[in-house]
Amino acid sequence: MTVNRQIHLIKRPSGVPSLDDFAIVETTTPDVGAGEIQVRNLLMSVDPYMRPQLDANQPLNTPLLGGGLGRVTQSDNPKFAVGDMVRHSAGQQEVFNSDGRGVQVINVDPDLPLTVYMHALGGTGITAYGGLLEVGALKDGEQVFVSTAAGAVGSVVAQIAKIKNCYVVGATGSADKKAWLLDEVGLDGAIDYQAEPLARTLKGLMPKGIDVYFENVGGAHLDAALPRMNVRGRIPVCGMISTYNGGGEGVRNLSNIIYGRVRMEGFVASDFGHLNAQFQSDMTAWLKAGQVKYQETILDGFERGPEGLIGLFSGKNSGKMLIRLGE
C-alpha cells in the first residue's frame, strides 16, 4: 500500500479555471494485483486541450485527465520491468496501478534530457509533425504561418517547416518570445500580436501569401490569415485556444476559402500512430543536431498541477509547461 495524492476537478469552471475548481485529495494505492504494474509519476503534462475537457469529458472528483511520464516501481506484468521509464495517460496523481494498456515504455536516449519525451519527442512533437506534414501536406519551400509559434506545438511546427526549406512567419504574444523566434529559432519573420496589428503586419511579412497556416488560436489570428491564403492552401487545425474559455470574436473571413479552394481540417495526435517510428527517428536526429530548439516552463511540486493548467491561458509560460514531481 502506497500513499498517493490526486488532483481532482471538484466543480466545472466558467471561463478561465481558478484554483478553487480543483482539490488535492490524499488516498492510498494498493500493491499490484495479477498482471498489473505500479508507476510513480515523475513529470505531468498540462496542455491547452485539457480546458475543453473540463466542461464535459472530465468527470468530477477523479484525477484530472492528462499525460505523464513515470518509473515502474512494481511489476507483475511480463511486458514491464521495475525501473522502466513509461509514458502514460493516467492523469494527475503521484502513483497509479495499471494493467499496462495505454502505457508505453520509452527508450530514453542518454544524450537527451528526460523532459523532451514530454514535448518534442512526445505528444506535442507528433502533433506538430503529423499536423504539418500529413494534414497540412507541406511541400518543400512553401510559405508557412504558425500561430503560438513559441509554444510547445507551434515551435516544433515552425522548425520542421524551416528544416523543409520553407519561408516561416510565427505569431506569439510577447517581445521576449518574438526575440526567441527570430534570434534563436531563426524564423523569417515574427509578430508580437500583443504589440503589433496582426493582420497588417502579417500581410507585410508574407508578400507571397500563405500556403499552410498552422492553426492553434482561432479568432483574430484565423481572420488575419484567411485573406492571405494562396489557392489550394491548407489550414491544419490543431487548436483554437482563443475560444476555449468562451471568449473571442467570431470569425468573419471564412468566405475566402471558397475561391481559394482552401482546405481546413481538424486533427488530434492519436491520428498519427502510423507515423510514430518515422517521427521518433527524425525528431531524435533533429534534436541532437540542434535543428529543433525548445523552451520549457517547469513547475516543481505535484500540487502545482492546477496552477500550471491555469497558467497556459495567461500566455506567461514559454514553450512546454510541465509539472515535475521528483527525480
Place this chain on the structure above:
Amino acid sequence: MTVNRQIHLIKRPSGVPSLDDFAIVETTTPDVGAGEIQVRNLLMSVDPYMRPQLDANQPLNTPLLGGGLGRVTQSDNPKFAVGDMVRHSAGQQEVFNSDGRGVQVINVDPDLPLTVYMHALGGTGITAYGGLLEVGALKDGEQVFVSTAAGAVGSVVAQIAKIKNCYVVGATGSADKKAWLLDEVGLDGAIDYQAEPLARTLKGLMPKGIDVYFENVGGAHLDAALPRMNVRGRIPVCGMISTYNGGGEGVRNLSNIIYGRVRMEGFVASDFGHLNAQFQSDMTAWLKAGQVKYQETILDGFERGPEGLIGLFSGKNSGKMLIRLGE
C-alpha cells in the same frame, strides 16, 4: 451592325446592391470578323457569386460578368454553325461577338426544356454534383444537411443525396419553400430558418449527426451545423451568402472541427471539368426520370438583370433565377 444593349455596373454597391448601381447602355455590335461568331442571348443567369465580384473583379462601365445561353446568328468559325445553341460567359448583353473561346455548343435534349441547361444541367448542377460527390466525398446512406436547400444549387445537392440513399435535411427561408422540400422533393426533414430556431430544430431532426454539411450560407447556419458534425465529417463550402453584403455574425463554433477531424473545403464549378461527361449523363437521366425536380424564377425582359441579381438577396426567388430575353 446590330443594335445591342448592355447592363453596366456604374458604381460599387455598399451592402445589398440597388438599381442605381447599374445602367442600361445602348451600343452597336459589328458583323463578325475572321474566325468570329455572333451570338444573340436568350437566357441570362444571375447567381449569388456575382455579388462579391461587384466589389473587385467586375470592371465599371462594362457588361456585368455572368453566364448565359444564346443562339449563333453569324459564324465565320468552323466550330460553330448558325442556329447552334451555346452556353457562354459573355455577361449581360443582348448580342456579342466572340472568337469561340469559352463558348460551348450544347446538344439540347428535345425532352427537356431549354432552361434546365442554365441550372440542373448547367453551372449550378455541376457545382452541386462535384461539390457533394467529389469535395464532400459523399457515401451512400450518410446523414446530409443542406443549406439554401430550395435554391438552384442546394435543391440539386439535396436530391442527389436522396438518390444516394442518404438521410437529408434542408434549411430554407420560407414556409412555401419548406413545403416544397417536404412534399415535392421528399426530403426527410426541412427547416424554415425564418420561423424556427435553426440550431435546436436541426439537432432534433438529425439525431445521428451530420456526415456532410453542404455550405451555401455561412454565419448562423454554419454555427448550427458545426456542433452536430460527426467524426470525419465534411463541409464542402460552395458559398457563404450571409456574408456577401458585409452583414452576418462571426462564426463561433469552429473549434468543433478539431476533435471531429472535420474537413471544410472551398471549391468552384470550374474545378469539375473532369466530371462533366459523367455529370451530363447522370443528370439527364435523373431529370427525365423525375428524380431531380427544380423550381425556376424567370424574369422576362433584358432590362431586368439588375432586379434579378438584387432579388437573390431578398430570398424571394424560388430555385434558379433567370432573365429571359426572347425565344
